[in-house]
Amino acid sequence: MIRTSSLTRRTLLKTAGAMPLALAAPSVLRAAGDPLKVGVYGGYFQDSFDSFVYPEFTKATGIEIESIAVPTGEAWLIQLQQAARAKRAPADVSMMATVSIMRGMRTGLWATLDEAAMPNVSNILPTLQNRYENGGLAAVGAVSWYITVATNTDTFPEPIGSWAELWDPKYQDSLGLLALVSNSYLLEITAKTFFGGTEYLSSDESILEVLAKVAELKPNTRLWYRDEAQFEQALKSGEIPIGQYYHDVTGLAAADGFPVRSNFPKEGGLRESGNWAVAGVSDKIDQAQVFIDYMSQPSVQAMLARNLGTAPNVARESMDLTDEEFAAVSSEIEPVVPRYDLHFERTDWLNQIWAEMLQA
Amino acid sequence: MIQSRPRTPLGYLPILLPAFALFAFYVVPFGSMVGMSFFHNLGGGAYEEVFTLENYARLFSPFFLSVLATSFEVAFLVALFAIVVGFPFTYLLVNARRGTQVFWLIVMLSVLSLSEAIIGFAWSTLLSRTAGIGVLFEALGLTEKAQSYAPSLGAVLAGVTYIAMPYAVLLLYPILSRIEPDIEQASRTLGASPLRAFFNVIVPMHRTPIVVSFVMIFVFTLGSYLLPQILGRPTNWTLSVVISDQALLQSNMPFAAALSIFLMTVTILLVLLVTLMNRKGAKA
Numbered sequence: 001m002i003r004t005s006s007l008t009r010r011t012l013l014k015t016a017g018a019m020p021l022a023l024a025a026p027s028v029l030r031a032a033g034d035p036l037k038v039g040v041y042g043g044y045f046q047d048s049f050d051s052f053v054y055p056e057f058t059k060a061t062g063i064e065i066e067s068i069a070v071p072t073g074e075a076w077l078i079q080l081q082q083a084a085r086a087k088r089a090p091a092d093v094s095m096m097a098t099v100s101i102m103r104g105m106r107t108g109l110w111a112t113l114d115e116a117a118m119p120n121v122s123n124i125l126p127t128l129q130n131r132y133e134n135g136g137l138a139a140v141g142a143v144s145w146y147i148t149v150a151t152n153t154d155t156f157p158e159p160i161g162s163w164a165e166l167w168d169p170k171y172q173d174s175l176g177l178l179a180l181v182s183n184s185y186l187l188e189i190t191a192k193t194f195f196g197g198t199e200y201l202s203s204d205e206s207i208l209e210v211l212a213k214v215a216e217l218k219p220n221t222r223l224w225y226r227d228e229a230q231f232e233q234a235l236k237s238g239e240i241p242i243g244q245y246y247h248d249v250t251g252l253a254a255a256d257g258f259p260v261r262s263n264f265p266k267e268g269g270l271r272e273s274g275n276w277a278v279a280g281v282s283d284k285i286d287q288a289q290v291f292i293d294y295m296s297q298p299s300v301q302a303m304l305a306r307n308l309g310t311a312p313n314v315a316r317e318s319m320d321l322t323d324e325e326f327a328a329v330s331s332e333i334e335p336v337v338p339r340y341d342l343h344f345e346r347t348d349w350l351n352q353i354w355a356e357m358l359q360a
Numbered sequence: 361m362i363q364s365r366p367r368t369p370l371g372y373l374p375i376l377l378p379a380f381a382l383f384a385f386y387v388v389p390f391g392s393m394v395g396m397s398f399f400h401n402l403g404g405g406a407y408e409e410v411f412t413l414e415n416y417a418r419l420f421s422p423f424f425l426s427v428l429a430t431s432f433e434v435a436f437l438v439a440l441f442a443i444v445v446g447f448p449f450t451y452l453l454v455n456a457r458r459g460t461q462v463f464w465l466i467v468m469l470s471v472l473s474l475s476e477a478i479i480g481f482a483w484s485t486l487l488s489r490t491a492g493i494g495v496l497f498e499a500l501g502l503t504e505k506a507q508s509y510a511p512s513l514g515a516v517l518a519g520v521t522y523i524a525m526p527y528a529v530l531l532l533y534p535i536l537s538r539i540e541p542d543i544e545q546a547s548r549t550l551g552a553s554p555l556r557a558f559f560n561v562i563v564p565m566h567r568t569p570i571v572v573s574f575v576m577i578f579v580f581t582l583g584s585y586l587l588p589q590i591l592g593r594p595t596n597w598t599l600s601v602v603i604s605d606q607a608l609l610q611s612n613m614p615f616a617a618a619l620s621i622f623l624m625t626v627t628i629l630l631v632l633l634v635t636l637m638n639r640k641g642a643k644a
Contacts (some may be wrong), residue, residue, distance in 0.1 A: 074611040078405035103404030179594070180609065223511060224594050230484070237490045239508065347403055351610055355602065356423045358594040 035064035036287045039076070039091035041274075042069030048308050057294055063287050070094055077103055080279060084109055089279040093288045099182070101130050101139045101275050102344040111278040111285050112136035118293035123301075123314040127337070128273055139277035140292050143301075143310035146247035146262075146269035146330065147178075147185065153259040155241035160263040163193040166242070171220045176231040176243030179224035181354035182347075184244065185270050185338045186214050192267045192336045201339055208353065215357050224358060235260055244270075248309035251328055264331040271311065271335035305329045397617035405611035415618035424599070424619070428626065431582055431598040434516060439578040441521045443570060446528030451562060453529070454537040465533070468526040476523065480590035483519045484510045487591075515591040520584050524577050531573040535566065571638045575631050582627055599623050 038054070040046050046069050054065040068091045070076045077100045083090050096104070104110050112132060115121060121129070121140050128141025149160045166175060178184030190213050191200045201207050222240050225231040232249065234240035236258045247269060250262035276295065278288040294300060298318035304310050305321060311330040312319060319326075343350065366372055397415055400408040418424075453464055486492045489508035498506040509515060539562070547557040563570070585600035599619065607616035 074405060074609065078611060081405060100404075106404070107406065179589075180605075182609070222508075226589055230481075230590060233481075234488075237488070239488050239490045347610055348401075348612065348615075351605070352423075355605075359423070359427060359597055360595075 034284070035066040036093065036284050036291060037066045037068055037089070037091045038291065039068040039070035039094040041095065042071070045308075052307060053295075053300075053304070057291065061290055061294065063290060065291075074100060074103075076100075077109075080104070081107060081109055084279060084281050087281050089282040091279065092282040092284045093276055093278050093291055095142050095274045096139070096277055098130070098273060098275060098338070098340045099343050099347075101277055102340060104277065105130065105132060105138050109277075109280060110138040111280040111282065111288075112138065113140070113278065113285075113289060113292070117286070117289045118296065120293045120296040123298055123318060124296050125313055125315070128275070128313050130275060130277075139275040140296060141313040142274045142276045142295060143304055143308065144271055144273040144313055144330075145310055146264075146271055146335065147244050148247045148250070148269040149263045149265055150235055150243055150245035150250045151261050151263060152235055152238045152241040153261050155238050159261065160242070161266055163189050163265045163267050165265075166220065166244075167216055169220070171242060173220065173222050174241055175217065175221045176223040176225055176234060176240040176245070177217065177221050178244060179226045179358070181350050182343050185272070185336070186217070186244075187211065187342075187350075188336050188338055189244075189267070189270055190214050193265075198337065198339050201342060207342075207350075211353060211357055218358075247311075248329060251309065264333055266333065268333045268335040269331060271337055273313065393617045394621060396614055397621050399614040401612050401614045403611070405613065407614050415615045416622070418615065419619055419622050424602070424622075427597070427599050427602055428623070430596065431600065431623070432630075434513075434520065434584075434588065434596070434598055435578045435581040437517055438520045438524050438581045439574045441517065442524040442528040442577050443574050445521075446525055446573075447532060447563070447566075447570060448558070450529050450532040450536050451558065454533065454539070465529075468529050471522070471526045476584075476586045477590070479522060480519060480587050483515060483522070483587075483591055487515050487518070510591050511593050511596070513592065513596050516588050516596050519587040519591045520581055523584070523587070524581055527577055527580060528573055531576060532566075532569065535569045539565075567641075568638065571634065575634055579627055579631065582623065 038049075040049050046067060050067050054067060058064055070091065071079075076094065077096065079090060080094065081104070101110070113121075113136075115137055118140075121137070124141050128144075129137060130139040132138050149163065149166070151160055165171075177186065181187060187201060187207065187210050188198045191198045191210050194213055195206070195210060201210060223231060223234065223243070228246070228249070231240065231243055231245060232253065235243065235245065235250075236253055238259070245262070247262045247264075250260050253260050254262070276292045278285055278292075282288060296314070298312075298314045299320075301312040301314045302319040302321050302325075305312050305319075305328075306325060309329055312321070316326065316332075396407070398411050398413070400410050400412045400414065402408055453461055456464075487508065487510035488494060489506045492509075494503075494506035494508055497503045543561060543565070544554075544557050547561045548554070552560065582598070583600055585598060585604050588596050588598050588601055600623070603616050603619045603623070606612045606619060
């Protein structure tokens with residue numbers, strides 16, 4: 001949820017050329033007056049969408065877009081909720097972290113989407129379709145990204161093959177790890193690496209057991225970072241030569257000539273997703289559905305992978321990405337998937353035991 | 361200064377605006393925070409407006425007390441360093457040439473214009489193994505191999521003291537600039553060295569301003585939350601870090617409010633205690 005603006009490509013301005021579009025917008029939408037307000041995380045992420053996603057979308061559908069920078073964390077959810085009470089929608093469509101989607105679902109914040117109006121959504125992996133209890137579709141996976149083991153190749157020339165290596169005493173005081181239980185997902189990673197899978201996190205006892213294993217990382221960890229830039233700088237300079245970091249950004253830094261590498265461990269990278277959801281009070285639900293449908297096409301997902309470096313949310317076979325292009329953003333290894341249910345239901349408790357472990 | 365009271369009620373008009381502003385922008389938000397601290401949290405920024413003590417019950421735990429202790433430790437040490445360095449510095453400054461004084465005051469004021477994030481990153485680079493004083497020490501042969509000095513408690517103290525220093529100087533400058541030069545001259549004619557005159561005459565004379573400045577810097581420093589995160593290890597994270605986590609990341613406003621009021625209450629008690637002791641000490 002801290003994830004902000006690092007999804008960018010130097011190829012940004014090269015812009016993906018014309019995209020094949022099988023989308024015919026009804027003329028009624030074309031005629032609609034106000035633009036569709038779409039919110040994504042501010043910074044480079046928004047810049048990327050502004051530069052080449054929205055113009056192509058408008059060209060294809062005739063729907064104008066007003067781009068809105070969405071604050072990170074939970075702040076945007078709170079703003080949307082307060083606006084909804086006043087029957088306003090500061091954005092029609094928003095990209096949200098999964099736990100925020102779940103929080104919004106509990107208060108019925110999101111419109112139930114009409115799947116018949118969005119045939120392309122069936123391309124999106126079923127696990128990335130968030131549904132209300134009655135089966136109604138509340139949100140659709142927008143883009144995904146991986147957290148992997150990043151290393152400075154000057155210090156550690158050999159690839160890192162497993163998350164378990166982070167526990168190796170030879171890395172004493174040399175790791176950088178994300179500081180929060182809700183953005184490091186170290187409970188999930190540890191459960192998959194040492195306890196057979198994230199299903200192990202099924203009871204308080206087993207969660208505490210996994211937490212104790214995470215605590216064994218403390219002697220190896222120099223920096224528990226909250227801000228991406230802090231670790232990125234230290235990784236590039238070799239100050240902190242190893243740690244968990246975003247696959248796409250590490251790839252970018254490597255392409256820029258920095259001695260860094262993103263290693264997909266054999267247990268899989270941690271895969272996190274942003275989702276499109278539509279405010280229930282929006283009066284542009286039809287246009288919003290056209291937008292989500294457009295974004296769910298394999299060709300658009302492939303274009304995002306090439307230009308933003310995000311991991312596609314559709315089946316590999318449905319896209320025309322080369323092996324190299326695919327490897328740059330994703331991996332065939334089964335990913336570690338966050339236990340969003342746990343982060344949603346046990347927020348306070350998880351954060352409390354995490355803080356006590358970390359600050360003890 | 362005008363001493364007489366206004367003769368008509370209309371004469372009180374000029375103070376209405378500040379009084380209203382004080383009420384609207386200070387009393388109301390603070391009151392809503394106090395109220396919030398007794399609400400029941402529902403998660404995701406939502407809360408129920410029912411009276412509950414659960415937020416206060418939760419904060420009286422060994423964990424939060426130890427974080428509070430960390431906050432006080434950092435604030436105490438920073439206030440101490442700021443005064444120990446700031447007092448002699450300011451004393452030298454008020455006795456310096458006018459131009460020198462202006463130069464240093466401008467430098468001090470400029471520090472206040474810097475963003476805490478910039479200061480944090482600057483210090484972390486300065487204390488790093490690859491680009492900072494680690495390299496320098498290695499080149500000078502002081503250490504065998506370049507070391508990193510951040511993150512650590514020392515790094516946090518260095519960063520926060522850097523921010524607190526200008527406040528120390530600005531608090532002490534007006535007071536020290538009123539010292540009569542005769543006092544030091546008198547002690548010198550009685551045979552005291554400048555150093556002795558400083559420690560035996562000047563410092564005791566300014567006992568009260570020193571304590572007051574110390575307390576003000578202490579309270580000011582208690583609120584720092586960014587530098588402990590950038591320059592410290594988790595054990596150096598202060599209560600302010602926990603409060604910002606609760607408010608910004610977990611959207612648990614009632615608990616964040618309760619923590620804030622807890623921190624504030626303990627601080628007020630501590631300040632009262634120090635003031636009381638200072639008064640007693642002054643009388644004795």
